[in-house]
Amino acid sequence: xxxxxxxxxxxxxxxxxxxxxxxxxxxxxxxxxxxxxxASLLYVLGMIILIFMLVIYTNGYDDKSKSEIIINSFPIDRxxxxxxxxxxxxxxxxxxxGVILLxxxxxxxxxxxxxxxxxxxxxxxxxxxxxxxxxxxxxxxYFKIGEGIRSFNMILWIxxxxxxxxxxxxxxxxxxxxxxxxxISININKLNIYLLVFSLIMFYxxxxxxxxxxxxxxx
Numbered sequence: 001x002x003x004x005x006x007x008x009x010x011x012x013x014x015x016x017x018x019x020x021x022x023x024x025x026x027x028x029x030x031x032x033x034x035x036x037x038x039a040s041l042l043y044v045l046g047m048i049i050l051i052f053m054l055v056i057y058t059n060g061y062d063d064k065s066k067s068e069i070i071i072n073s074f075p076i077d078r079x080x081x082x083x084x085x086x087x088x089x090x091x092x093x094x095x096x097x098g099v100i101l102l103x104x105x106x107x108x109x110x111x112x113x114x115x116x117x118x119x120x121x122x123x124x125x126x127x128x129x130x131x132x133x134x135x136x137x138x139x140x141x142y143f144k145i146g147e148g149i150r151s152f153n154m155i156l157w158i159x160x161x162x163x164x165x166x167x168x169x170x171x172x173x174x175x176x177x178x179x180x181x182x183x184i185s186i187n188i189n190k191l192n193i194y195l196l197v198f199s200l201i202m203f204y205x206x207x208x209x210x211x212x213x214x215x216x217x218x219x
Contacts, residue, residue: 049098136206
């Protein structure tokens, strides 16, 4: 299982450079925002994009090279293959969030952008919750249909690219109808903690479902 994780981590070094730069660009935009809520949304989006790129690239490589067929030809427990993907996801969440945290902190400390506030651990926790919930739904389908999910990945990437524009329009709409102040007043950090419990439970259930699906899959 750990060798499979090492394989994915090595592959992550070859991530599409455009995707990595785009994620950092989104985070840099957050540093220029006077409103910290908007800045936080951009930090969160930057982290999500980076995690998405890491996950999709490594999974896409497996599909393209048919490595799953090769791996399954060896005496390896299929459940370990599934566990490896889920463990790699956790590492990618830490890596993707960590890169944005470090990047924004360095920019903030060097005063490259005036009065900027860097991404926070609460932003990273929120991203972890969103990622755990999303991939808890995504991975059972991935293990069921494999490379057939590629079209869905392309749609998601398009959504990521136009994400800042969507967020900007959504915030303006909320402000126009007077809902923005109510949202700002919500204790997001407290909600984050409750969400973490839910996302971990969902992650565990998803792991068990994916193992059962993958055990029945034919190659």
